[in-house]
Amino acid sequence: MFRQRSDLPLTRDLTGHYLAWIVAVMVYLGMLALAVALVLADMAARWETGLVGSLTVQIAPMPETPGTTGAGTAAAPLAARTELALSLLRSTPGVERVTAISATRAAELLEPWLGGTLPADLPLPALIDVVLKRPVTVDVAELAVRLGGAVPGARVDDQAMWLADLRALARLVQLVAFAIVALVGSACVIAVIFSVRAGLAIHHPVVELLHIMGATDRYVARQFEVHVLGLALRGAVGGALLALLTLYAVGHAANGLRGAMLPTLSLPPAELLLLVVVPLVACLLAVMTTRWTVRHTLAAMP
């Protein structure tokens, strides 16, 4: 396809040969950076879906006074205070579902930090998982005050609070990833400009001859564009294959982590397709940069 006749002997230039390697490295780095950005966006979306509209209510264990009957007193048994909290939450408008987390499940959640067997007398708080109706209409701060007043030791953990911090962190890392993509693109543009300018300098006598014979700047630029597109395609395909291989290897290694705290690092097919856009954009960028560089340089000729 790119072995077609060229008036300029560009295929003999050593300067151009490095361009394929440069594009390969740029595409590789660009795809990895974009993959990181996409994984983080995906992760943040999953956190959002999983945690927004849900609350956890903790009821702290307190010294009990035998014979105490009022559940609304601090001396009441933990089970009685939990029941009171459950009924209060169920009667709150805007609450979809209220589930008390069993002691066994709570022990399972603590297992990674405290080990397999917990002491029987370890005072554990009662946990209640609350799912709010969408869109969320419940005033969480007001609910926390009301619950705290009615049920001693009750505290509302609004996941949205720490989710906001996680989101901010994810957004920052995403911005860094996009900045890397932009930097890689800029470096690619600079490499193409230098390569094309070197080509124009080396072949100045031929370019001048073509002009004398009536070649337009567009005609000359086309010769460089076809040459650079051939090199960029070669580099882009190589870089893209290596990047996909790396992503597959990282995803495979991450899936193999036992009891991983990490969320899944794989990308859905639509986002994998988005990654493939990187080499295409690199080629397009290389061709457009070539056209601009040639025409800009030739404009200085008579």
Place this chain on the structure above:
Amino acid sequence: MIRFENIGLRYGSGPEILRDISFMLAPGSFHFLTGASGAGKSSLLRLIYLSLRPTRGSLTVFGQNIDDLSRDQLPALRRKIGVVFQNFRLLDHLSALDNVALPLRMAGLAEAQVQDHVSELLRWVGLGNHLDAKPPTLSGGQQQRVAIARSVINRPRLILADEPTGNVDDGIGMRLLYLFEELNKLGTTMIIATHNEGLVEQFRHPRLHLENGTLTVIPPAGGSEG
């Protein structure tokens, strides 16, 4: 066709190498451009084939003042001019056929027509068996013929030849000039730059003579031009 009015030319901040050049060439005329080496013959030709712009004065080519033309308008004018260089300036990586085809491809002619026209012309100049030969494999005379074929392939209205006989012996030089005369008879305006006074004297054409940066028009020896 070509009009020079008080043209001056200098390279950068150097001295003026062409001074107050004024002359006019009629369509279909034949002129020799003479002068010692370094007299400015090549620079004058470069002005005509629009590879240089004068530093002062007014230059009109094919009825158009080049000061009024943008860069985008120059290629169309250049395609009306065929240039033969002393060192041929063939592209070594292209075949004889592709070298001669360059002006046609630039003009956007269909590839089938390009092949037909170029093959026919190369056969006419005696290179029918060398269509695919690369210039380094051809002799000096053969390269000269490829260069001439390239300059005439798109039927230019004006042919400029810069020392076309410089790299060939006098016999081939004479035959070359007869070929240019034939082209001139078909209506092509010719300017042949040479420092070979002996060769020029064998033809009855006016001379544009350059000396010390100024130009003198000398009528042909022995009366009217041939």
